[in-house]
């Protein structure tokens with residue numbers, strides 16, 4: 001959730017300012033879970049035979065945290081800090097913290113019987129708010145400044161419930177706060193009144209190779225996550241910490257490429273973010289033309305750049321990948337295999353199996369591999385947007401041998417001559433029946449144009465995945 005200590009303490013304390021824990025009964029008497037319950041229970045489970053008489057049994061802890069658990073007040077801290085606590089068993093048999101001594105009028109009123117008052121309770125997590133030195137300091141500050149506590153809670157609650165909504169441009173309705181918050185990953189608005197062809201020509205003449213240009217655009221866009229709509233090319237955060245230092249982005253090479261693109265972006269007065277995408281597009285267009293197919297990639301102007309101050313380095317660190325199948329890179333630090341990480345990466349990018357397939361084949365032909373490794377470059381025409389990867393992967397004149405962890409050789413079946421090397425990510429497109437069916441489709445002689453068109457469509461999808469103002 002990317003909450004800091006203060007936000008964590010505010011949420012826990014604020015959450016437990018209202019409500020109660022439920023454990024006034026015997027959980028062994030509860031009915032079966034929803035999936036196993038009777039049809040007439042209509043999806044409800046854990047039917048409680050003593051519900052009316054004793055209330056629900058959920059966590060097994062029993063009691064409220066504050067004297068007035070239906071009121072937003074500072075009672076949580078008063079209760080926690082003004083009493084000593086000891087471990088007691090709840091009626092359901094769970095361990096919970098109860099005050100060693102408490103005045104009758106400070107006890108919360110029983111939820112079912114207004115004539116009865118019961119001991120308040122604390123969980124271990126609540127006790128940490130007093131016993132842990134860092135939480136203790138934070139909570140004492142909250143105790144002494146209720147307004148500060150309420151504001152911190154409100155902000156943390158807003159973050160908790162909105163951080164998976166993506167950038168602020170996606171918010172609608174009159175209650176949207178005007179204040180911009182750092183966790184919203186703000187990006188300034190970029191210019192869109194310029195001639196993209198002029199910029200593209202300048203980039204093509206800049207000396208950056210097809211591989212350099214494809215790589216920078218890909219690394220910029222690939223951080224997009226369909227899960228919480230963070231990351232992506234808008235903002236050009238690839239040129240900022242922490243992304244510019246990630247080993248998967250080849251920092252030294254990246255810095256050289258970015259220097260060239262930065263000078264072009266300032267010459268035209270446009271965002272670096274747009275310039276990066278135009279660099280990728282110009283390279284893909286050139287590579288397609290080398291394959292005999294002339295076309296212009298779709299392009300939406302108007303990306304803006306973020307500054308380092310607009311970037312929460314700590315929270316962006318969570319976007320660092322452990323592998324990038326599309327650049328044939330694997331950090332070796334994960335418990336998952338490179339192929340599994342490819343599926344993870346692809347689902348975050350919102351890609352289907354055919355899209356993953358055509359993207360892998362295209363990226364290999366464009367020579368986008370990490371640090372120029374040759375794994376899976378099953379062609380002697382690197383930089384040409386050809387379907388060679390699929391043709392040679394599925395060619396029965398070859399045989400495949402494992403030679404090390406995640407290392408394979410592709411040799412001529414007759415002569416034994418070594419032709420190429422490959423990773424498990426490459427070979428899974430031959431070994432997995434579903435992926436193979438797409439690989440065979442793209443290997444077809446009469447599908448060369450379809451391969452280029454499908455590659456361009458998935459490329460475009462990724463380059464624009466975070467353009468919510470247009471999508």
Ligand code: HEM
Nearest residue numbers: 011012014015016018019020021022058059060061123125
């Ligand atoms: C440190 C992490 C937390 C732990 C371990 C924790 C634990 C618990 C437990 C065991 C219960 C009793 C559930 C029951 O018996 O029905 C509970 C209830 C509750 N929690 Fe938390 N909680 C945590 C954080 C939070 C946060 C962040 C919020 C909201 C911002 C929150 C809001 C509540 C509320 C409102 C109830 C009462 C529900 C009711 O009245 O039925 N808790 N919590």
